[in-house]
Amino acid sequence: MSAKLLAVNLAALTCSSLFYGMFSVLFATSMYLLVGRYLATRRSGNSPRESIFRSTVFIAAICLFCAVTAHWITTVYRAFLAFVYFQHGDSALEFYADAAQVTELVQEGFLMISILIGDSLIIHRLWVVWEHRLTVIVFPICSLAALTMTSAVSMYTTSRKIPGKDVFSDPWLTSNCILTLVTNVYSTVLIIIKVWNITRVARPIGGSSLRGFLVIVVESAAIYASWAIFFTVTYQTRSLVQFIVIQAAPEVVGIVNALIHTRVGLGWAIEAQESPAPSQMAFAKVGRTRTPQGTEETGAESWMRPSSVDFGRGLKESSLDVERVSLGGDRSATEELPVAGGDVPCIEEEEKAQGEP
Template structure:
């Protein structure tokens, strides 16, 4: 993938991100409908003021601005610049204001995605604060390293530096820590789901696998892995992957809300009892007003 070229990579990233963004919008609108249609006015008001919905709304704003910046870059490069060399230089310039904003939004989406994984992990494990100490520490480190990287992009000496084919220590460390957070959270959430399902309900293996993949944010983990591998392989495929990472994080989290809105549950109504710890009831039906499971 080294010979893909930065201009074709950016065009492919625009197309892929736009397709994903359309899917994201459909999921977001569907979730707004599900929340508005569920229960009485008091329940609806609670749904729209819940922490997870406000987080999803904030993430949707980040994703939308990121997509707009990517579209603006394409129009600027292919409309106002004179030749291929100028277009290539523009996309390779890490200090251009559009690139700085785009990288800031990428960092913000990663931090929000990791926060959602940590919050769900905390809920699934009965609000056990010890289970989230490690990922919270990793989240703080990602914030610090990512901020240092974004600040460094303002330095004039980086003008014209390649953004994707020469990942800095800060970028590598940030992606590595975020990867560990998502792997840690996804693995423990999946383990909790499997153990709870085994004890409470028998269901289609396909539906069980689908629920595990959705609720553990496996899509987010997979795409972050793709970004890390492509970047450190020195491939411009990393550009495509990183440009689409914010919207993939959004889709991964909205799938969880959609699962709840459609009435999928982690078990049938017969299994609506607490997990083995007795601290949290994981299952959620479509008519439930509880918000702890809608994470």
């Protein structure tokens, strides 16, 4: 048992470092995309109503990064204490077996803070998607409050634990895992229902797709739910692998949230590159328009008929027509607009056809 305990703690340090590196890259990428989009929006003149540096998502992401970083630093520091400084490195097993160590309590505290921030973010997404409806978030808020209480009780019982006592004798850890799992599953299911109902009755014409956002949320929730279920199984079966799973929990929470922010930010970047220039506009032709099939349709039909052409490619491939506009009947004031979809007969030819001089 002694050799296995040291082995799983070293494995936990390795996995935590690996996951923390992944989280750091995703976090830096997501912040670059979010801040870059905000600055680009301000430069374009469409200044947002609220600064991104005051937004809930941005502040929560920064707090989560600080909590995950502090947890990883504590994990590394505990390894140095166990194998170098604690009794000159001769009692590493005794150090890891003592759950009442101050560094152990600090590490568990950062773990609980990371999970609480992650659950708060998923509740905030649910609140936004459901248009700030308070009745929808009552249940997850209650589960979050219960998680906060059980986390505090778990830390208290850990501080009072006798060294060498069975590490699987704390029932509060299982309660914490079940509560965070319930919060995430409930919030994810309601987000899926809301987005699915919207996309079922309304099809987006341009911009990002809501179903793309739905896939992102489901994938991230599946990762977190898999972690929570795996920890519950390993803890209930009294496997030492639970040490690896629980030590990597803050990094997993950070990766799940950073994945959502990064993929949403990448979608914004792609959408900005493919969007048409602001000067490109299309107007519906008044009257009858000849379609490629040889039939005629009115201007209203031409306006309502959805075009299968990507507007980001410009008006040259558009199916809408643009006519010349005559201002007050004066030909010198006639403004010629760009034509898309074919030639338009000149005004002189139309007058000759009508027999006017």
